[in-house]
Amino acid sequence: MAKGFWTVLLAIAAIVSSVLVFGCQYDALTDLSLATGSARSITVADYVDKMKAGWVGQMAGVGWGGPTEFKYKGQIIPEDKMPQWKPELINQFQQDDIYVEMTFMRTLELYGFDCSIRQAGIDFANSGYNLWHANRHGRDNLRKGIAPPDSGHPQFNTHADDIDYQIEADYAGLIAPGMPNVAIKLGEKFGRLMNYGDGLYGGQFVGGMYAEAFFEDDMVKIVQAGLKCIPKKSQFAECILDVLAWYKENPDDWEKTWQLIEEKYQDNPDYRKFSCNKGDFNIDAKINAAYIVMGLLYGKGDPDKTIIISTRCGQDSDCNPSNAGGILFTTIGFNNLPDKFKSALNPEGKFSHTPYNFPTLVEVSKKLVRQAVKREGGRMLKNADAQDVFIIPIRKPKPTKLEQCWEAGPVANSKFTEEEMAQIKVPEE
Numbered sequence: 445m446a447k448g449f450w451t452v453l454l455a456i457a458a459i460v461s462s463v464l465v466f467g468c469q470y471d472a473l474t475d476l477s478l479a480t481g482s483a484r485s486i487t488v489a490d491y492v493d494k495m496k497a498g499w500v501g502q503m504a505g506v507g508w509g510g511p512t513e514f515k516y517k518g519q520i521i522p523e524d525k526m527p528q529w530k531p532e533l534i535n536q537f538q539q540d541d542i543y544v545e546m547t548f549m550r551t552l553e554l555y556g557f558d559c560s561i562r563q564a565g566i567d568f569a570n571s572g573y574n575l576w577h578a579n580r581h582g583r584d585n586l587r588k589g590i591a592p593p594d595s596g597h598p599q600f601n602t603h604a605d606d607i608d609y610q611i612e613a614d615y616a617g618l619i620a621p622g623m624p625n626v627a628i629k630l631g632e633k634f635g636r637l638m639n640y641g642d643g644l645y646g647g648q649f650v651g652g653m654y655a656e657a658f659f660e661d662d663m664v665k666i667v668q669a670g671l672k673c674i675p676k677k678s679q680f681a682e683c684i685l686d687v688l689a690w691y692k693e694n695p696d697d698w699e700k701t702w703q704l705i706e707e708k709y710q711d712n713p714d715y716r717k718f719s720c721n722k723g724d725f726n727i728d729a730k731i732n733a734a735y736i737v738m739g740l741l742y743g744k745g746d747p748d749k750t751i752i753i754s755t756r757c758g759q760d761s762d763c764n765p766s767n768a769g770g771i772l773f774t775t776i777g778f779n780n781l782p783d784k785f786k787s788a789l790n791p792e793g794k795f796s797h798t799p800y801n802f803p804t805l806v807e808v809s810k811k812l813v814r815q816a817v818k819r820e821g822g823r824m825l826k827n828a829d830a831q832d833v834f835i836i837p838i839r840k841p842k843p844t845k846l847e848q849c850w851e852a853g854p855v856a857n858s859k860f861t862e863e864e865m866a867q868i869k870v871p872e873e
């Protein structure tokens with residue numbers, strides 16, 4: 445008790461000194477939260493550097509792995525079949541791995557974090573890009589008048605456990621550094637447009653990893669941070685825990701761990717209860733998330749190895765390295781990235797059916813992160829070097845309740861009103 449008292453007293457004394465020295469640039473209560481470990485800080489400049497890298501990592505992963513997508517199902521891609529990286533591959537403006545989340549960013553930009561799930565559904569229904577699987581079925585449901593969250597419910601969406609929200613949840617962590625509950629809540633709003641259960645958890649897991657990647661570069665800890673954002677008893681969490689355990693057993697043999705994943709999550713029907721296809725094709729969120737984690741763990745912080753391993757695991761072998769690349773690149777920062785991943789980036793390239801090119805995407809991310817920090821009880825201050833700094837309270841993640849597609853709960857009987865349906869203008873094909 446006495447030791448803790450003196451620790452706090454010394455922290456307060458240091459704060460008072462800082463206020464006197466730096467002309468009240470610091471907020472005393474916020475500095476106390478830093479001194480006592482209840483908050484974390486990141487300069488705005490460092491946030492922007494890492495956020496830009498996260499977007500670039502997605503583009504690098506999907507560009508590099510793109511030619512292999514679903515060409516290798518239930519098998520490791522041979523090393524000599526791995527495409528060669530070319531700098532111009534960074535310009536991925538026509539990929540669903542990236543453009544779908546731009547719709548969510550636009551909704552947040554226009555309506556703020558308090559926008560309703562129904563507004564999110566209307567905006568998604570009005571999107572004009574190509575979609576597949578859970579995304580396609582969810583959007584079709586919305587256009588028919590089935591409002592969220594029913595648009596992603598297994599009763600209406602037979603693809604609800606598919607990978608879709610997982611591949612497009614990067615935005616949720618990139619605008620929520622150190623704020624896992626923001627990523628979780630964004631999943632509840634946008635992930636339920638098309639997914640449910642493990643399909644939803646995949647996106648919240650990815651968002652949680654991104655949120656941690658702004659402050660941590662140990663990949664085991666980043667994966668563990670993502671796990672804290674989803675229900676512990678879900679099959680999704682079981683899968684990721686298995687990968688962590690198998691990585692510990694086989695730290696230098698990713699192909700051995702891949703085989704263990706294959707035996708349990710590809711070949712065992714108990715883990716494919718809601719797969720949209722029971723054969724070699726597997727777009728289930730769980731197994732593809734395992735391949736994201738494979739790249740992060742066995743890549744050992746190397747950009748090339750991370751993307752290559754996630755790709756060579758097969759199945760959705762452009763989406764998975766896109767997530768893995770984005771998370772890893774976030775830890776590295778844009779300024780420290782190898783030049784081959786940014787030298788050919790076209791700043792004028794516009795993401796399909798969105799108002800964003802890369803510079804405007806960065807600007808809207810900067811706008812939204814300020815809102816997120818404020819909502820979470822944080823603030824922006826200046827440090828001794830007159831740099832803007834985000835002070836972000838540390839909050840325990842609060843996962844959504846457990847649900848699984850094969851034992852789904854009741855539907856919400858949610859329908860769009862006539863007035864809402866009038867706002868849905870389906871673009872011509």
